[in-house]
Amino acid sequence: MQFEPRATRNDIVGRLHNSEAFNYGVETWEAYKRGGLSKDLVEEQKKVQEADLLIFQFPLFWFNMPAILKGWMDRVLVQGFAYDLSKAYDGGLLQGKLSLFSFTTGGTKEKYAIRGDIRYLLWPMQHGIMHFCGVKVLEPHICYAPAFVSEEKRKEMLTAWTQRLKTLWKEEPIDCSPDWYFK
């Protein structure tokens, strides 16, 4: 799937709310309300709406998700759909859903531990995106440096993930407060 990551005027079908000064946030909000978002966004929002659990699987690029996935967040989670004026964090519009960030890294676990903690980089994605939309967050699933470990170790990683998926529904979400990330 070659998802478009760039947030542009093309995300709005038809007339703009204010064609004098283009404001992406305002325009997608207005377009959402009148059913005027582009087809790819409507399709993705339908998937989110139907899901009880959102699993984001990706290779960590620069302490973050790759641009194509960041673009999914930028374009799909529009105001009116995922949050609203006074509906954010615990009151976010996607309440009742769970999320899980599952990713592979280039570096080893030790490399991330040298300078700070891997949890530091989870703040913008887990708290700034999912928590903001009212989605609860399960413990992240991190596979460190699969490209540099043995075939046996890679198989263990897959087995561990398979095992976790079996009991995922019984897990308690994390306490998404600054303490979890930084203390």
Add this chain to the structure above:
Amino acid sequence: MQFEPRATRNDIVGRLHNSEAFNYGVETWEAYKRGGLSKDLVEEQKKVQEADLLIFQFPLFWFNMPAILKGWMDRVLVQGFAYDLSKAYDGGLLQGKLSLFSFTTGGTKEKYAIRGDIRYLLWPMQHGIMHFCGVKVLEPHICYAPAFVSEEKRKEMLTAWTQRLKTLWKEEPIDCSPDWYFK
């Protein structure tokens, strides 16, 4: 400029190093060494090479840069050019350069202060990208909620930025340690 944010096989011109199992990091590293990166990447790397100071100006999207800019980081800062096996952080290959993240937010300063500190979200971009490449980081420049303040306040923001630019070269880079971000 409609920069392509997606990291794909198209970033490598000609034959792949390993066509059996595509690894984006390895392939762009090898392509860089043999001068086989796509034209748009070569052009951007040239700009970085010639710059003493990199200013990233953007609207904050989801506690982070928009996907189009994240894609610039993902695709331009390849191994061999920006960092190398044992050349990262203070030893990164872009040593001697300065950077500055300048951005506008949707929410007010108070909104960001309710849950944690705005500095928390600077860690992946400032530390995880720039510091990793050996680039020193100046204090971020943040304009809070320009869409919701008076015309007068907006003009003040522009004046403050103009003023800061005049003496930017005299500024000391921040101490890019976990303490700066989380204490």
